[in-house]
Amino acid sequence: MLDGDNPAELQCTVVIEWLNSCGQATKRRLFKRASVTIGRNEFKEIVLRVHDGKIPHSFTVSDVQLFNRFAKDGKCTVKFLPENVQVLMSDCPPDRLSTFLKTLSIKHLAWKTSKCLGDRAKLLACKNWRFEAISPVQKKDVEKANAFQNKVNAPMAPAGHPERRANTTARAQQVKRPRNLCDFSPIKDKRPEKRPFFTLPTDYQLSREQSSVLDAVLSGKNVFFTGSAGTGKSFLLKRIVGSLPPKSTYATASTGVAASYIGGTTLHNFAGIGSGLGSLEQCLELAQRPMVLPNWTSCQHLIIDEISMVDAQLFDKLETIARSIKRSPEPFGGIQLILCGDFLQLPPVSKGKDNPKYCFQARCWRKCIHLCMELTEVRRQTDQAFISLLQSLRMGRVTEVVTGQLLKSASHSIERDGIIATRLCTHKDDVELTNENKLKQLQGPSRMFEAVDSDPHWLKLIDTICPVGRLLQLKVGAQVRTFTCLRLFYLKITYNKHVSFACSGLPRVQFLCGVTKVIKPERWVFKANGGTYVSRQQLPLKLAWAISIHKSQGMTLDCVEISLARVFESGQAYVALSRARSFEGMRVLDFNPCVVQANQDVLQFYRKLKKENVHMQVPSSNFVSIKNLC
Ligand SMILES: Nc1ncnc2c1ncn2[C@@H]1O[C@H](COP(=O)(O)OP(=O)(O)OP(=O)(O)O)[C@@H](O)[C@H]1O
């Protein structure tokens, strides 16, 4: 069971170090799992308490340094200057750590604006030691913290002016900031003056149904959650990744593109079993190589996105490997599974097999999954008529009205400002051909940009996970999509831009909104096996006249042309059509109702889940227990 919703409490590994005047630790205590809580003492001062269920250690947060450079990896250190003690926290769920630090920062600065008691007054007050949990951050706390920061940053009043003293006191009270390390208060002088330093800690909001999935995951259950395209499954997965302890959590997906959305790696790379087509013994041997074994031994929470593309045989193999390596008879060796995807989208890749089986048809599925949940609210599209059209296509139902609408869309004029719609193709060679031809048709010389990779040994992995290629050829007028690194791995994609070149030789991209920007190389960092970090530095661009439907799974597109004549998989047409944000932004070429197919086994599986739901009469209609199913 992991910690709940309290933003002033964290469950993590803690080391407390008592330092001497040279900064060396004279005493050290390790708490493998402790709760760190922000509270107040009997004098209403802010206190940080570390408790592992035995004797608590409490430190007053008066004069502190905070080292939070690695907060996104779930690590940070708080140094208490008067006591010369530091508390090192690690393996914190990154999102929770960020909220915790923000709460600490606001409460601490708000407290600094109040009247503090001196040591003598405290002695005279003769109060008993007390620790009470801190109240949630209120608007007034934020206002006080902002007022304090404004005072610190205000220009110095002239000597002798009454405000001079106030400035000086606030500056002196300001949290000490070590060089080259940012603390939890915003960096001084870099912000426009009028902007508040803090706002109420509002995490990006999950819908009610998304929250109930998160709760189920945090309660430790093995969860499979599904939902049609655009219901926010990957959005929620990112939040789940940020809410689990990083050391024991592995975020994976069946494809490299999907993995990069959630800041993870491919399931194959995590498992280290090559293609997974070898015998169980061979796969087990591969999984026990020194570079791979730590993945398995440290993994306690395994996340898999786009589960519809994971083959049943592979899932069964992984389950056996997990039990064997973990030496545990529990399903999946006791690893918590968080699986996500829509089985009515792309099926597992056949790799020579005639009829690959879906993951839910795996022998171990039933014993592995405790809960199946469904997200029902579509977030990608807002037009209800378009959402209904997509829903019937998902179920493989193509009425005459639907056919008529899709045929009509062929005449949609979606090009804007000379930008051609991105074409979604069924086959990879069509994509390459389209992009190459379009580039060739442009006048003028081309420029080649080569990536700088950290380690050629990991080239294959980098090529699979990194959204940008090693070589990028561009010409003036090329249509590209841009990828922006957000945080350590997450990326944001923007489409349909035109290229020219700046004097520096770097491409200048004109965005759809009219803004023009010179694009500089970015660095993508990935975790390879054995905990090594590998990276690629390259321009965050890719040619975007065409993308394959397989690569587009998980994307949202504003301006898209879809060619469905060579559809070869069930769910493929639905994946392509459901990428469009709006019906008006989509043009379907050569539509034929027979390309829309929903797999009968999947439909039956979903029907069973729904039926069970009715039997159980669970109030929330999307909450289903897997018990007695399949
Ligand atoms: N709670 C939310 N608040 C704001 N935006 C959201 C929320 N949930 C999802 N979205 C947005 O909805 C869009 C679709 O979300 P997402 O890509 O996660 O859907 P999905 O279910 O994974 O779709 P697919 O099955 O196609 O992969 C994204 O633009 C995402 O940012």
Ligand SMILES: [Mg+2]
């Ligand atoms: Mg998704």
